Amino acid sequence: MPRSLSNLMVNVASIGALVLLWYVVTAAHLVPRVFLPSPVAVWQSLVAGFTHGSLLEQTMNTVVAMLAGWFACSLLGVVVGSIIGVWPLARQSLAPVLEIFRPMPPAAVIPVAIAIFGLSREMSLFVVIFGAIWPALLATVHGFSSIEPRLREVGRALDMSPLAFIWKIALPNATPDIIAGMRLSMVISLVLVVITDMITGQLGLGSLVVLASRTFDMAGLFAGLCLLSVIGFISNAALQFVERRLLSYQQ
Amino acid sequence: MIQRLNFNYKPWVVIAALVAGWQWGTSDPHLVSDTLAPPLPVAEAVVQMIANGSVIVAGAETLLAALLGLMLGGGIGLAIGLVAGMTKGVAMAIRGPVEALRPLPAIALVPLMTITFGLGLPMEVYVVAFAVVWPCVILTQHAVQNVDRRLIEVADVLELGHLARIPKIILPAIWPRLIVMLRFSAAIALLIAVTVELVSNPWGLGHEMMVAEEGFQPAKMLAYLVVITAIGWGLNWVLVSVERRFAGFQIPQK
Numbered sequence: 217m218p219r220s221l222s223n224l225m226v227n228v229a230s231i232g233a234l235v236l237l238w239y240v241v242t243a244a245h246l247v248p249r250v251f252l253p254s255p256v257a258v259w260q261s262l263v264a265g266f267t268h269g270s271l272l273e274q275t276m277n278t279v280v281a282m283l284a285g286w287f288a289c290s291l292l293g294v295v296v297g298s299i300i301g302v303w304p305l306a307r308q309s310l311a312p313v314l315e316i317f318r319p320m321p322p323a324a325v326i327p328v329a330i331a332i333f334g335l336s337r338e339m340s341l342f343v344v345i346f347g348a349i350w351p352a353l354l355a356t357v358h359g360f361s362s363i364e365p366r367l368r369e370v371g372r373a374l375d376m377s378p379l380a381f382i383w384k385i386a387l388p389n390a391t392p393d394i395i396a397g398m399r400l401s402m403v404i405s406l407v408l409v410v411i412t413d414m415i416t417g418q419l420g421l422g423s424l425v426v427l428a429s430r431t432f433d434m435a436g437l438f439a440g441l442c443l444l445s446v447i448g449f450i451s452n453a454a455l456q457f458v459e460r461r462l463l464s465y466q467q
Numbered sequence: 468m469i470q471r472l473n474f475n476y477k478p479w480v481v482i483a484a485l486v487a488g489w490q491w492g493t494s495d496p497h498l499v500s501d502t503l504a505p506p507l508p509v510a511e512a513v514v515q516m517i518a519n520g521s522v523i524v525a526g527a528e529t530l531l532a533a534l535l536g537l538m539l540g541g542g543i544g545l546a547i548g549l550v551a552g553m554t555k556g557v558a559m560a561i562r563g564p565v566e567a568l569r570p571l572p573a574i575a576l577v578p579l580m581t582i583t584f585g586l587g588l589p590m591e592v593y594v595v596a597f598a599v600v601w602p603c604v605i606l607t608q609h610a611v612q613n614v615d616r617r618l619i620e621v622a623d624v625l626e627l628g629h630l631a632r633i634p635k636i637i638l639p640a641i642w643p644r645l646i647v648m649l650r651f652s653a654a655i656a657l658l659i660a661v662t663v664e665l666v667s668n669p670w671g672l673g674h675e676m677m678v679a680e681e682g683f684q685p686a687k688m689l690a691y692l693v694v695i696t697a698i699g700w701g702l703n704w705v706l707v708s709v710e711r712r713f714a715g716f717q718i719p720q721k
Binding site for chain 1: 477478480481482485559562563564566567569570572573574575576578579581582654658661662665677679685689691692695696699700702703
């Protein structure tokens with residue numbers, strides 16, 4: 217405990233030093249204020265946005281869209297990954313096809329999605345699912361393929377149905393891989409939600425950043441960037457915590 | 468003969484079924500196709516774009532931006548990672564800022580970079596570099612920290628200074644991991660470059676694709692999607708072969 221506490225203090229101190237450097241640079245007018253607002257202005261913009269602006273709503277929209285997309289693609293990824301993982305025919309025929317789709321930049325699907333769904337929330341959800349499903353899906357397949365062969369034999373000896381095998385043996389074994397994949401999916405979800413927000417102009421942090429830049433509201437722009445960074449940090453830390461909790465029995 | 472029997476034909480069946488379904492689903496004459504095109508016109512558009520060179524120009528622009536960004540971000544990341552991996556104090560000092568800045572989606576920086584640098588190549592390069600620098604810092608740092616203790620002891624015995632041990636001990640030891648890092652970050656660089664073009668930068672494949680979408684030319688739009696995927700796939704293939712070839716000399720180590 218004291219070790220993690222001192223780690224935390226070092227982190228806080230180093231981030232504090234970074235913010236202090238930022239303040240000194242802006243206070244000494246080393247960089248034009250048009251490009252880099254002072255941290256104080258950003259803080260004021262954050263406070264103003266949360267107390268009587270729409271910042272809270274925008275943040276919530278982004279977070280909800282991110283979580284919805286992440287949840288859907290994790291569920292879909294684990295289900296499809298399980299099917300591919302236990303069914304040899306599906307693995308032989310689908311795995312190479314998935315390898316073709318995987319290097320496709322997720323954002324490149326956006327024009328196609330706009331053409332099909334228009335500039336709507338469904339479009340955003342579709343893009344997030346399509347782009348962020350790969351880590352969860354491939355991690356599940358990988359987790360299934362690295363199950364101890366003896367466990368497979370146990371399943372066969374107990375006459376388990378494929379469903380029982382997935383639920384009782386394969387999934388618990390693949391959990392570490394799956395959670396690592398889901399963490400990556402979460403990162404990609406956030407990125408894709410921001411990108412679709414920017415393109416469609418729906419109420420969210422992505423469109424906030426674009427609007428702020430168009431009106432030269434640099435404090436607002438940096439406030440949006442800070443919020444995005446905090447969202448990414450918290451979601452990642454939360455999943456890391458869950459990971460440690462779920463996997464504590466393995467140590 | 469036996470090899471031909473072992474040939475895994477199943478993925479091709481799936482691909483053929485997908486393409487056939489795509490053809491069947493889009494070739495209905497009653498369907499208005501402002502949005503999607505059947506595979507044949509898409510293939511025609513790909514051939515046409517290669518023949519008149521437009522896709523090569525756009526692809527070169529995208530790849531140039533991705534490559535410059537990769538070099539800039541990878542270089543900075545490698546330098547920071549080396550220093551942080553070798554000195555514990557630096558590693559502790561940068562961890563907080565790295566963890567704070569890393570989750571920031573690089574694309575969200577596009578508006579800021581546009582105001583500061585204007586549209587064009589430099590802006591795209593900086594965004595790509597920002598996206599690439601964090602994984603490079605972390606992977607290099609981990610690689611350096613995992614260098615065999617005995618190699619470090621050799622360096623201590625030889626009384627090598629910090630600067631001398633980087634080219635003589637550290638870099639050869641982490642070389643295979645650096646190649647993996649290169650593959651990983653090259654994929655990110657291409658992805659970010661295309662995305663920046665899609666979002667705003669009037670340059671490269673992503674922009675051409677967006678123009679095709681806005682001009683209701685679905686065949687052309689899908690053709691660009693095919694080309695972008697093919698480039699991503701090709702890049703991955705090239706780097707995997709590089710990895711096999713150049714990381715190989717580490718294997719006889721026992």
